[in-house]
């Protein structure tokens with residue numbers, strides 16, 4: 490049994506980024522940049538007004554003299570001439586500052602009588618002016634390779650006039666469920682059968698991580714069926730098998746695919762849940778064998794598959810960060826497997842979040858998994874702990 494960190498390191502080291510493709514910005518949210526995006530223009534392109542009012546020479550506003558309005562500058566329609574001493578131009582938010590003006594007198598601070606504008610206050614040079622290039626200049630780096638496009642930054646790319654952006658192709662992740670006991674949701678299970686849920690939950694995780702889940706079906710526990718199903722993963726970036734990873738006579742993944750081109754890197758890790766995790770290659774395709782227990786499959790999805798997808802995307806974030814919380818209940822000493830306890834983390838005013846593991850940690854219990862928002866992490870051989878002691882945890886918010 491190898492440690493979790495070593496297993497993940499070996500998986501990530503074996504993967505390469507997916508090819509670059511260009512997407513239009515309207516479809517780019519959630520994608521990861523393969524190359525930096527540089528501004529193709531300067532923003533604002535000229536000095537602009539930040540308010541509705543009058544473009545003035547600041548020096549003309551403190552002397553009690555009225556100004557003469559000689560024109561108008563609106564957003565998209567600038568004033569053509571320039572402003573001389575004692576002159577002003579009516580201006581609106583987002584309009585270019587006319588030549589000669591150096592400040593904006595907001596209309597609340599002016600009295601207008603026809604073309605005669607009386608400033609009620611003196612303004613300093615630069616008041617309410619957004620200088621050219623305030624936001625960015627042509628050639629500035631807008632976003633770096635590895636960053637994910639989303640609501641925070643997609644508007645910046647648009648403003649930089651980058652209508653197409655280079656992103657990594659979404660990794661295609663083939664999901665192969667295994668087991669005679671499985672039927673699809675909506676089908677009528679026989680007396681000893683259950684509904685297959687892993688391809689859906691792990692598929693949803695794949696999509697959230699930026700990959701494209703490809704459900705290649707359920708293989709019954711027959712060697713020929715499994716070998717045949719494995720071939721359907723051709724063209725995918727990774728084959729994820731669900732179940733059949735353990736040691737029983739019906740756990741066939743290694744045995745069957747072993748004779749058909751499966752090259753195992755490692756099998757079995759010091760982790761709970763997730764002991765029978767397997768990694769290798771099936772022909773050209775990296776193969777990740779997740780345990781069949783539904784919670785084990787999903788937890789291993791968080792710890793290994795999501796990082797693998799982020800690595801193939803060249804994303805900045807691969808490994809889920811460990812956070813520090815306070816334990817909400819007493820725990821017994823841990824054994825030699827690193828433990829990932831389904832928990833509820835609640836933020837607290839008086840310190841780190843309170844992280845309370847559920848009492849039932851059976852790896853078949855989807856009802857518990859669905860309520861958890863965190864995994865409390867305990868190293869191998871951790872001593873017994875009392876409520877209130879510090880505990881590391883991983884948030885599951887990215888699955889929400």
Ligand SMILES: Nc1nc2c(c(=O)[nH]1)N[C@H]1C(S)=C(S)[C@@H](COP(=O)(O)OP(=O)(O)OC[C@H]3O[C@@H](n4cnc5c(N)ncnc54)[C@H](O)[C@@H]3O)O[C@H]1N2
Nearest residue numbers: 666685686687688732733734735740764780781782783785
């Ligand atoms: N003698 C031993 N038995 C087991 C060991 C062991 O070390 N020695 N390890 C246990 C651990 S830990 C796990 S985890 C499981 C993993 O076994 P497999 O990966 O071979 O998974 P299966 O046996 O195929 O299934 C386990 C369990 O999960 C259910 N399952 C499978 N696929 C799905 C699906 N798509 N949707 C919903 N549920 C699924 C399946 O019916 C079983 O109940 O092995 C332990 N045994």
Ligand code: MOO
Nearest residue numbers: 762763764785852
């Ligand atoms: O590792 Mo198993 O995943 O403990 O149930």
